[in-house]
Amino acid sequence: MTVGFTEDEIRRLRAETPGCAEVAHFNNAGSSLPPAPVLETHLAYLRREALIGGYEAQEEAQHRLDAVYAATARLVGGSGPDEVALFENATRAFDMALYAVPLAAGDVILTSTAEYHSMFVTYLHRARGGVRVEVVPPDATGQLDVGALRKRLDARVRLIAMTHMPTNGGLVQPAEAVGEVAREAGIFFLLDATQTVGQIPLDVRRLGCHALAGTSRKYLRGPRGVGFLWVARDWIERLEPPLMEGHAAEWVEPERYVIRPDAKRFEVWESNVAARLGFGAAIEYAQALGLERIWTRVQALAETLRTRLAAVPGVSVRDLGVVRGGIVSFTVRGVDAARVKAALRAASINVTVSPARGTLLDMRARGLSEVLRASVHYYNTDEEIDRLVAEVARLAG
Numbered sequence: 392m393t394v395g396f397t398e399d400e401i402r403r404l405r406a407e408t409p410g411c412a413e414v415a416h417f418n419n420a421g422s423s424l425p426p427a428p429v430l431e432t433h434l435a436y437l438r439r440e441a442l443i444g445g446y447e448a449q450e451e452a453q454h455r456l457d458a459v460y461a462a463t464a465r466l467v468g469g470s471g472p473d474e475v476a477l478f479e480n481a482t483r484a485f486d487m488a489l490y491a492v493p494l495a496a497g498d499v500i501l502t503s504t505a506e507y508h509s510m511f512v513t514y515l516h517r518a519r520g521g522v523r524v525e526v527v528p529p530d531a532t533g534q535l536d537v538g539a540l541r542k543r544l545d546a547r548v549r550l551i552a553m554t555h556m557p558t559n560g561g562l563v564q565p566a567e568a569v570g571e572v573a574r575e576a577g578i579f580f581l582l583d584a585t586q587t588v589g590q591i592p593l594d595v596r597r598l599g600c601h602a603l604a605g606t607s608r609k610y611l612r613g614p615r616g617v618g619f620l621w622v623a624r625d626w627i628e629r630l631e632p633p634l635m636e637g638h639a640a641e642w643v644e645p646e647r648y649v650i651r652p653d654a655k656r657f658e659v660w661e662s663n664v665a666a667r668l669g670f671g672a673a674i675e676y677a678q679a680l681g682l683e684r685i686w687t688r689v690q691a692l693a694e695t696l697r698t699r700l701a702a703v704p705g706v707s708v709r710d711l712g713v714v715r716g717g718i719v720s721f722t723v724r725g726v727d728a729a730r731v732k733a734a735l736r737a738a739s740i741n742v743t744v745s746p747a748r749g750t751l752l753d754m755r756a757r758g759l760s761e762v763l764r765a766s767v768h769y770y771n772t773d774e775e776i777d778r779l780v781a782e783v784a785r786l787a788g
């Protein structure tokens with residue numbers, strides 16, 4: 392099955408993904424297999440650094456590095472490179488916006504039940520000193536109840552912070568509807584798009600968010616160690632970064648500094664240039680294929696996997712929501728998730744385990760201590776799905 396892609400194209404895409412010859416990779420929500428052009432960009436820059444010096448290599452590559460910011464802005468539908476900041480991961484990117492939104496005692500942060508642990512502990516940390524964190528319940532389908540969100544709004548709500556897709560299942564939150572509510576009420580909306588960037592076409596204008604954080608290594612197929620933050624231009628100068636350094640601000644007088652006007656005010660100067668260039672190559676690669684096509688195929692493969700797994704006696708598929716993406720979560724009756732993962736690994740099939748603590752609110756509410764997570768990407772095939780399902784069936788039997 393090749394929704395939106397021909398068989399030949401998938402063969403070609405797999406041929407230029409070295410990892411496809413080694414493993415059936417269903418851990419794309421953890422870290423995808425990079426395509427050769429991404430790997431080569433990454434490695435070529437490391438070689439250049441070794442040959443001519445790190446700073447000299449950066450000077451030489453400065454225009455390409457600048458282009459990464461422009462590409463990131465285009466990827467999410469932003470206005471320009473001045474709205475983008477780069478980090479080592481999505482968590483810090485998200486944090487820099489979260490800690491910059493002015494909050495006082497009595498103010499409220501609204502969020503969802505599907506939040507990732509790194510984000511939720513950050514909400515709790517920001518809640519020291521009298522800020523309240525309120526969790527909007529899900530509707531019967533498991534997605535955030537937008538009607539309930541509307542009812543929670545009052546003058547104390549200053550921030551809506553939510554994940555677009557959780558780490559532990561295929562649920563896609565109704566981010567556009569949340570954005571509409573946020574915009575109408577004039578509330579800052581911060582979206583964690585870590586699992587959706589590279590998987591779903593993103594457009595910050597349609598999403599209605601004021602800031603969005605994402606990563607290179609998951610569905611974008613870029614190198615590890617890169618995250619990004621997009622901030623709406625008219626908000627940048629209203630957000631004071633919680634941390635300062637000499638690239639975020641210029642030291643102009645012995646006792647005075649001036650914070651830069653663009654989103655680089657959230658950054659730190661020293662960084663992994665090779666990985667950032669690889670991230671840029673990954674964006675180009677995804678955009679050349681087309682995010683609409685990628686999204687169509689990822690959804691189709693994930694639905695196939697869900698249907699096949701659900702037909703195996705003893706296996707329960709656990710995904711929530713109306714719209715579902717590439718993450719397929721399931722449990723095997725009577726078999727520990729770690730055992731399933733290890734057995735699959737021995738058969739060169741990569742899946743992972745999402746423990747309860749990763750998305751504590753959701754997992755507790757559903758009485759789940761862990762789920763297996765098989766996350767598909769467009770380069771996965773029906774043949775790989777057959778192998779995965781056959782192994783799971785053997786373990787379940």
Ligand SMILES: *Cc1c(COP(=O)(O)O)cnc(C)c1O
Pocket residue numbers: 479480481482483507509510554556557558583585586606618
């Ligand atoms: C992976 C993940 C994150 C964190 O991304 P890092 O780059 O590891 O900081 C945040 N939210 C969700 C939903 C994730 O799956």
